[in-house]
Amino acid sequence: MSNPDFSPVTVIGGGIAGTTSAIALARHGLPVTLIDEQPTAGGQIFRAPSPYARQTVPPNHEFSGGDALRHKLTASSVDVRFSTRAWGLSPTLALDLIGPDGIDQLPPSTVVVANGATERFLPFQGWTTPRITGLAGASILMRNGGTLPGQTVVVAGSGPLLFSVAHQVLELGGKVAAIVDAGHRSDWLRLGAMLSLDPARLTQATSWMLRLRKAGIPIHHRAHISAVQETETGLLLNVSEMDHPERRHVYASEAAACGYGLKPSTLITRTAGVQHRHDPVGGYLEPVTDLAGRTCRPDLYVTGDAAGIRGMAVARLRGLITAHAIAQDRSVISGETYETLTRAPLRQLRRLEAVSRRMLPLMNAGSAIPAHLQDETIVCRCERVKAATLRSAIKAGAEDLNQLKAWTRCGMGPCQGRMCEDSARGLLMAVCGKTSEDAGSFTARMPFFPLPLTAVTGTFAYSDIPLPKAAPL
Amino acid sequence: MQSVTFTFLSHAIEGIEGEPVAAALRRAGITELGQSGVDDTPRGAFCFMGICQECRVRIDGAVAYACKAPVLPNMTVTPYVQS
Amino acid sequence: MTPALQSRPDVFDTVIVGAGVMGATTALFLARGGQKVALVDREDMFRAASGVNAGTLTLHMTRAQLIPHAIRGREMWLDSATWLGEDVGAIATPGLSMAFTEAEEELLRQRAQVRQDMGAPIEVVSPEEAIQIEPGVNPAIRAAAYCALDGHIPTYRVGAAYARALRQAGVTIIENSPVETITPATGGGYDIRISNRVQPVQGRRIVLSTGAWLEKMLGWLGYNIPIRCLINQLVVTETLPPVMGSVLSIANGLLSLKQFANGSVLIGGGWQGEGNIHQGGTRVIPENLRGNVRLAQYVVPRLDEAQILRVWLGLESETPDAMPLIGALTPDDDAFVVGCVHSGFTSGPYMGRLLAERILGGNPDLSPFDPTRFSSLAATGTRS
Numbered sequence: 001m002s003n004p005d006f007s008p009v010t011v012i013g014g015g016i017a018g019t020t021s022a023i024a025l026a027r028h029g030l031p032v033t034l035i036d037e038q039p040t041a042g043g044q045i046f047r048a049p050s051p052y053a054r055q056t057v058p059p060n061h062e063f064s065g066g067d068a069l070r071h072k073l074t075a076s077s078v079d080v081r082f083s084t085r086a087w088g089l090s091p092t093l094a095l096d097l098i099g100p101d102g103i104d105q106l107p108p109s110t111v112v113v114a115n116g117a118t119e120r121f122l123p124f125q126g127w128t129t130p131r132i133t134g135l136a137g138a139s140i141l142m143r144n145g146g147t148l149p150g151q152t153v154v155v156a157g158s159g160p161l162l163f164s165v166a167h168q169v170l171e172l173g174g175k176v177a178a179i180v181d182a183g184h185r186s187d188w189l190r191l192g193a194m195l196s197l198d199p200a201r202l203t204q205a206t207s208w209m210l211r212l213r214k215a216g217i218p219i220h221h222r223a224h225i226s227a228v229q230e231t232e233t234g235l236l237l238n239v240s241e242m243d244h245p246e247r248r249h250v251y252a253s254e255a256a257a258c259g260y261g262l263k264p265s266t267l268i269t270r271t272a273g274v275q276h277r278h279d280p281v282g283g284y285l286e287p288v289t290d291l292a293g294r295t296c297r298p299d300l301y302v303t304g305d306a307a308g309i310r311g312m313a314v315a316r317l318r319g320l321i322t323a324h325a326i327a328q329d330r331s332v333i334s335g336e337t338y339e340t341l342t343r344a345p346l347r348q349l350r351r352l353e354a355v356s357r358r359m360l361p362l363m364n365a366g367s368a369i370p371a372h373l374q375d376e377t378i379v380c381r382c383e384r385v386k387a388a389t390l391r392s393a394i395k396a397g398a399e400d401l402n403q404l405k406a407w408t409r410c411g412m413g414p415c416q417g418r419m420c421e422d423s424a425r426g427l428l429m430a431v432c433g434k435t436s437e438d439a440g441s442f443t444a445r446m447p448f449f450p451l452p453l454t455a456v457t458g459t460f461a462y463s464d465i466p467l468p469k470a471a472p473l
Numbered sequence: 474m475q476s477v478t479f480t481f482l483s484h485a486i487e488g489i490e491g492e493p494v495a496a497a498l499r500r501a502g503i504t505e506l507g508q509s510g511v512d513d514t515p516r517g518a519f520c521f522m523g524i525c526q527e528c529r530v531r532i533d534g535a536v537a538y539a540c541k542a543p544v545l546p547n548m549t550v551t552p553y554v555q556s
Numbered sequence: 557m558t559p560a561l562q563s564r565p566d567v568f569d570t571v572i573v574g575a576g577v578m579g580a581t582t583a584l585f586l587a588r589g590g591q592k593v594a595l596v597d598r599e600d601m602f603r604a605a606s607g608v609n610a611g612t613l614t615l616h617m618t619r620a621q622l623i624p625h626a627i628r629g630r631e632m633w634l635d636s637a638t639w640l641g642e643d644v645g646a647i648a649t650p651g652l653s654m655a656f657t658e659a660e661e662e663l664l665r666q667r668a669q670v671r672q673d674m675g676a677p678i679e680v681v682s683p684e685e686a687i688q689i690e691p692g693v694n695p696a697i698r699a700a701a702y703c704a705l706d707g708h709i710p711t712y713r714v715g716a717a718y719a720r721a722l723r724q725a726g727v728t729i730i731e732n733s734p735v736e737t738i739t740p741a742t743g744g745g746y747d748i749r750i751s752n753r754v755q756p757v758q759g760r761r762i763v764l765s766t767g768a769w770l771e772k773m774l775g776w777l778g779y780n781i782p783i784r785c786l787i788n789q790l791v792v793t794e795t796l797p798p799v800m801g802s803v804l805s806i807a808n809g810l811l812s813l814k815q816f817a818n819g820s821v822l823i824g825g826g827w828q829g830e831g832n833i834h835q836g837g838t839r840v841i842p843e844n845l846r847g848n849v850r851l852a853q854y855v856v857p858r859l860d861e862a863q864i865l866r867v868w869l870g871l872e873s874e875t876p877d878a879m880p881l882i883g884a885l886t887p888d889d890d891a892f893v894v895g896c897v898h899s900g901f902t903s904g905p906y907m908g909r910l911l912a913e914r915i916l917g918g919n920p921d922l923s924p925f926d927p928t929r930f931s932s933l934a935a936t937g938t939r940s
Binding site for chain 2: 037038051052054119128130132137138140141144148149382383384413414419452
């Protein structure tokens with residue numbers, strides 16, 4: 001074994017995967033910094049509840065699991081930087097940060113990307129009204145804020161989050177007007193049959209489904225919200241069936257939550273120049289990694305859902321395995337020790353992964369929706385670009401997402417195209433037959449989110465500005 | 474759990490110290506946090522993950538995410554006005 | 557794309573390599589002059605310097621010798637509806653170049669003088685006058701140079717407008733097609749080999765307009781001209797209420813500042829990033845981001861309310877004497893170059909049109925830009 005390498009490791013993302021990884025890395029004696037935008041660890045699933053939610057939300061696995069994780073982190077030697085976001089990354093992996101004390105740069109280190117998933121959104125007419133939130137967003141509002149999106153809620157989109165969110169609405173005393181799912185009922189039944197491999201999920205799913213059935217909530221499969229109108233008191237939602245467009249249903253509610261599954265957050269891995277591939281089952285781009293999260297860059301690892309959506313239990317296992325792999329790659333532990341430490345987690349991982357992969361088509365069940373967007377539908381919320389504008393630009397020769405962006409401003413706004421990328425890509429694929437690879441992705445630019453100009457400038461005098469030499473006459 | 478008061482535009486809002494501003498406003502019946510800089514249509518908190526940028530407001534003048542920023546007593550929340 | 561190109565070679569009157577402002581304008585006027593034209597680019601059109609630059613129409617920053625060309629180029633942009641077929645959103649505004657120190661004031665006066673001598677309507681004004689023209693500037697200003705003929709363009713809109721005009725003029729556009737070699741064809745003209753095609757594209761003549769990539773391509777034709785590649789940093793803010801109405805710069809040329817119609821402010825000025833045009837990939841240098849943005853905030857203090865939306869890097873190419881390369885590369889008049897124009901976006905369309913005129917048999921004065929000036933090979937060419 002060569003000399004162990006104890007140089008620093010930076011973990012981006014304090015969710016289940018990142019926190020687990022950071023704690024395990026610290027146990028191997030490596031100096032670890034954990035960065036997260038929240039004021040405490042937990043990520044989206046284990047996010048710490050607000051003081052109000054502590055009082056109003058019934059005790060649940062996410063609260064207790066999150067508290068346990070935060071407790072372990074506090075007891076570890078991990079250096080934490082909370083309320084801090086990475087807004088840039090150099091090719092050498094120096095990280096630009098903004099936190100409570102302004103901007104700062106972490107020198108190059110080994111980086112573990114554990115920034116999890118983002119939700120996939122697909123538009124419909126009227127979807128920019130503030131009474132509509134994302135599905136994951138509604139869950140965060142309820143779980144972590146103890147607050148209902150509205151007294152009655154239509155829950156729409158795809159994937160298991162549909163039933164979780166519907167259940168949370170009932171739990172807080174709200175009413176679910178309808179569940180609108182883009183997936184096939186038969187896909188759910190097939191998934192149900194596999195859940196015996198994952199008893200924790202099976203118990204949870206059974207209790208949700210019993211409660212939803214008891215509440216008599218209408219569930220539409222192979223359906224989606226096609227349009228929404230605002231009324232004095234709330235929303236009027238049109239629900240269309242995908243295989244029978246003539247069958248329409250109308251629901252009234254105070255609010256609606258809509259999201260089409262999760263996808264890995266790739267902004268940082270794309271900026272780092274890591275190789276990515278399109279996962280046709282998940283319908284998303286993911287970084288190419290081995291089981292332990294190694295990428296084509298020896299100084300960059302990806303773990304948890306950022307490496308492909310597999311859910312909470314797998315994220316924890318991946319975080320652990322990645323930490324052990326780094327320890328082995330650094331010669332901090334031997335190959336035999338690595339084998340011993342990872343034998344049980346790997347076995348568990350393989351079993352759970354089979355179930356997780358079965359979830360992916362259910363999450364991606366809305367993939368055909370962009371092709372059929374009505375012309376008047378706003379695709380890019382920031383720049384208010386409509387489907388008709390995108391269609392005509394594509395017909396006029398815009399060949400990929402970046403050209404489409406330049407021609408129409410779609411994706412040019414403050415969200416950097418994260419809200420419209422999937423539907424704009426879907427339109428490109430539908431109108432001119434591009435593959436997902438040909439359509440590409442919006443170029444990732446720094447800052448990764450809008451940055452107050454004064455955070456960059458700070459306090460200064462004119463003489464502090466290092467003026468370069470004058471341009472030629 | 475400490476109940477406190479803050480203002481959003483001209484409204485006095487009651488919230489719990491430390492909870493997200495967007496949650497307190499929603500319980501007060503307020504979903505519209507500002508308007509689009511492009512066409513003035515209403516916008517509010519959408520993703521709750523710091524991605525959509527639509528819940529941004531000014532808290533005592535500084536731009537903040539309403540989905541994340543904690544309620545503090547006597548703070549003043551105003552829409553984040555673009556051009 | 558023309559499907560026929562995939563199967564059998566097609567001979568064009570002119571093949572233009574590099575689809576930025578200069579190449580695309582040359583292509584447009586050649587096609588309108590009756591030629592069969594192909595325009596080839598390694599990426600999508602207008603994705604390099606021409607698509608990502610600051611969109612400044614400026615006489616303050618243009619090299620003094622190019623002032624007459626920049627005035628004509630600016631007129632073309634403002635009149636794009638007439639010759640390009642659609643309005644690209646160019647706006648005429650005044651331009652103010654400012655000095656905050658004694659040394660800058662001296663430089664300001666010197667630069668204003670040489671530009672006046674070349675026909676730019678630039679005059680030095682007092683701080684009071686400058687603040688009257690642009691109330692948002694820092695009152696610490698010592699002097700300003702005022703030019704009535706500046707302006708700006710939302711650069712990203714230009715590519716789409718050119719694409720429509722070129723298609724209408726019958727130009728064959730071959731995008732995402734990196735050129736690997738250019739060799740003389742048997743029986744005259746050139747074979748242009750593209751990495752993703754079996755058959756070469758054939759042209760009776762070629763025009764190279766590949767900006768930062770010119771050094772390599774000129775090398776294929778036997779010209780050894782070192783081209784320096786600048787990697788210019790650009791910063792755009794989210795939309796803001798109006799904070800300025802003119803194009804602002806400072807005496808040494810290292811700031812350009814403007815607010816577009818939608819309210820976003822663009823901060824440029826040629827602060828450098830890092831990168832390698834051949835390997836790809838660029839990097840923002842944090843100290844340069846801070847310096848550039850501090851300078852902008854110093855000049856317009858109200859930018860302290862802005863949010864930085866994006867930072868990106870655009871390429872600019874420069875010859876050893878910082879003067880353009882425009883003209884014939886061979887005595888047979890079958891290979892041409894156009895590029896490396898300092899602040900080339902302003903004068904670009906005019907330069908492209910001049911070259912088209914030259915190729916179509918006209919005789920515009922291109923002598924100051926003769927590409928053979930660096931080469932001992934001069935007009936002997938390299939064809940053998």
